Amino acid sequence: MKWQGRRGSSNIEDRRRSGGRGGLAAGGGGIGVLAIVVIGYFLGVDLTPILGASGGGGIQTGSYEPTEADERAAEFVSVTLADTEEVWAQIFQQELGQTYTPAVLVLFKGATQSGCGGASAQTGPFYCPLDKKVYLDTDFFTTMERQLGAQGDFAAAYVVAHEIGHHVQDELGILSEAQRGSQQGADSNAVRVELQADCFSGVWARYAQERFGSLEQGDIEEALNAAQQIGDDTLQQESSGVVRPETFTHGTSEQRQRWFYAGYESGDIGQCDTFNTRQL
Template sequence: MKWQGRRGSSNIEDRRRMGGGGAAIGGAGGVGVLAIVLIGYFLGVDLTPLLNGGAGGTIQSGPVEITEADEQAAQFAKVTLADTEEVWAGIFRDQLGQEYQPTTLVLFKGAVQSGCGGASAQTGPFYCPADQRVYLDTDFFLLMDRQLGAGGDFAAAYVVAHEVGHHVQDLLGILSEAQRGRQQGADSAAVRVELQADCFAGVWAYFAQNQLGTLEQGDIEEALNAAERIGDDTLQREAGQAVRPDSFTHGTSEQRERWFYIGFRSGDIGQCDTFRATTL
């Protein structure tokens, strides 16, 4: 991905030097139900017990060191965010007849307090509908490479684009509709939300290639590999657990790859309606 020396977004809130400061994780009463689900299983950290009124806890964080890798990750995230802003502004204008309102990307190290409650680096990147912000620990890209086997700059870009996809869903009222569906007993609502965000990330990649010209050979393969490595079934197997489809929150590896590619192949958000799809 061609990103060095390019414009970065100004919609950045850098909290890395603030540390976690003992961020509290409250029960579901203080946090939106869907917000907990969205934060959930990205790295095998299952927060769904909080939906049953689990007790609160505290995330502690020690001194924060900002490394050269952190700085590079931050610059990369800023450029990627700027690209999503340009692409989604055009999609909202041309496909929806609306004005796109960008999200803010919060960079943190170790732990953070969000409008959806406290979270740690182990939670993985997440979008919080309560404050309409994306949260990213700048160590995460290194973790993707070394622990998940999902290296490459476009794999990292896919992760940012996926979380921005949740913001797009929020702006379009999809998240609130999905939350109502879950409350009415639609168990697949969370998975459909996540797979649509994967598809939206693919739509962004389509325009990044055809409009911005920033993709390089092998980039799409990096994104597809990342989607494969963070499928619920793969994460459960890698953790030495039995694969339990009833516990899935993001979809299988095959589903995540396929929905990303649907978006990338079409460049049309209309093709990303996972909620009406009979087969995920």
């Protein structure tokens, strides 16, 4: 992905140096973690099957000075976020006749607080509709590469675009409607919300290529591989060896790949209606 030297977003809230400002106690969980796991199931990249099984990473407290790799990841996220802002502003204006209000993306290290409860590295990236912010510990990109087998900068861009896809759903009133239905199971509203966010991220990728020429050979394959690695069935198989469709919250690997590609191939948000399709 071609991103170096390009405009970054001003909608970044960097909490990394605060050592998890307002965060969780080291090794602790409590109500904050429970709250965010619930919201993470619905609006994030749920890592509990993998990190929960292995004990996860430690929760950092105290001061922290970002490394060179951390700063590079933050710059990458800022540029990707800026791209999503321009693309969705264009789509909202030209196709929907509306004004897009960007989300704020919170960078944190170890743990922090969100409008939806406490956030930690174990919960994975997520969108909180209560404060309209995306929460991301950039260590997740390392987890993607080393534990999930999802390498490449466009795999990381896909994750950012997916979470912004939830914000788009929120802006369009989709989330408030979807949350009234079932939140678990292969045919649940939770799965439909996640697959639509995958499709929206594919639409973004198509526009990003046409508008910025930012995609390079192999980028779409990186995104598809990331979608493969974070499907419910793949994560459950890796963690316990048992796949339980009745507990799905995000969709299978095949579904996540297919809906992302549907958005990318069409470049049309009208092709992302996961709520009125017979075949997810």
